[in-house]
Amino acid sequence: MKKSILLFLTLAASLMVNAQPTRRLQEQQAQKEAEKSPTAVTISERARSQYTAQTTMPTEVQWRRDIYRELDLKKEKNAALYYPEQPLGDRVNFFTLVMNLILDGKIKAYEYRLDGNELFTPDNELDVENMLDKFYIYYTKDDKGKYKIEPTDMPCPEKYYIKESNYLDQLSNFQTRVTAVCPVLMQSDFGDSEKPTAYPMFWLNYDEISPYLGQTQVMTSSYNNTSNMSLDDYFVMRQYDGDIYKTSNLRNMPLSEYCETDSALQAERARIEKQLIDFQNGLWNDVDLEPRISKQSATAEEKKQKEVKEPKPKKEKEPKAPRQSASSGERLSVHR
Numbered sequence: 001m002k003k004s005i006l007l008f009l010t011l012a013a014s015l016m017v018n019a020q021p022t023r024r025l026q027e028q029q030a031q032k033e034a035e036k037s038p039t040a041v042t043i044s045e046r047a048r049s050q051y052t053a054q055t056t057m058p059t060e061v062q063w064r065r066d067i068y069r070e071l072d073l074k075k076e077k078n079a080a081l082y083y084p085e086q087p088l089g090d091r092v093n094f095f096t097l098v099m100n101l102i103l104d105g106k107i108k109a110y111e112y113r114l115d116g117n118e119l120f121t122p123d124n125e126l127d128v129e130n131m132l133d134k135f136y137i138y139y140t141k142d143d144k145g146k147y148k149i150e151p152t153d154m155p156c157p158e159k160y161y162i163k164e165s166n167y168l169d170q171l172s173n174f175q176t177r178v179t180a181v182c183p184v185l186m187q188s189d190f191g192d193s194e195k196p197t198a199y200p201m202f203w204l205n206y207d208e209i210s211p212y213l214g215q216t217q218v219m220t221s222s223y224n225n226t227s228n229m230s231l232d233d234y235f236v237m238r239q240y241d242g243d244i245y246k247t248s249n250l251r252n253m254p255l256s257e258y259c260e261t262d263s264a265l266q267a268e269r270a271r272i273e274k275q276l277i278d279f280q281n282g283l284w285n286d287v288d289l290e291p292r293i294s295k296q297s298a299t300a301e302e303k304k305q306k307e308v309k310e311p312k313p314k315k316e317k318e319p320k321a322p323r324q325s326a327s328s329g330e331r332l333s334v335h336r
Contacts, residue, residue, distance in 0.1 A: 063168040069242030071160040077241040080220045087151050096154050103147045109202040118180045118203040126202050159184040174280050178206050178235045244269045
């Protein structure tokens, strides 16, 4: 009996010793896979400035115009934010990246208020659990209070709202930078036959997420499948295609509230785009140098032509009367 018990204990101990390295290797492998994701990286303040290509907007500027755009992911240029729909190895789409950062507490999300404007203050920080319940996103929560969403339960927004700030700094440099991003879910309230309604989820401060975007490579073309651009470069270089839906104005009115028809809406968007282009082109004389020189040359040529005197018509000389010879004139009588 004692030999049997001793044999059993020896066998159990050997199994535990052999199992421990296997379990440790599995944990180490899982940790390495987790570290590959950009959400697992803790970024220092020094690294924040290295991983983002966007400069911080100065507090004092000479001129500023804020534009809100809608990015439809059905457009080819915006598909970079949608792909991949499901994680492929360590590659995830834009929404999955920022949502995991929010769940890990590495970035803050802010409430989308009724006026549609962003407010990046502690009082307006988003309650994560309320947001998940509001949009019917299935999640789990462990004993430490950490949220987790499985890839199959992660929603996929079809649109994004972004805020652009166009400004002229103290050195008279014209800049355009993204300052805020908002994912938008499209949901049908009364079945699939009903036109989907846009539900903005939350605002993100671009300065907070840009260092993580700088470490995430993205594919921007269906013809070139290499990931040759970071998400931060994608926004900084304005590779997206967005329609204007609002500008910062005194009455806080979106374009749809004062444009009664689709044609009026398109005309207003074109007018605002032209205002920005005209303002930028009017900053430097070089931009209009060629038309200006052509105009000046034409004016000088006209002036020169006016100064040239028109040739006076030559006066025709009156024909001289022919001399009359003695033979043809009157006969002279000679008195001897």
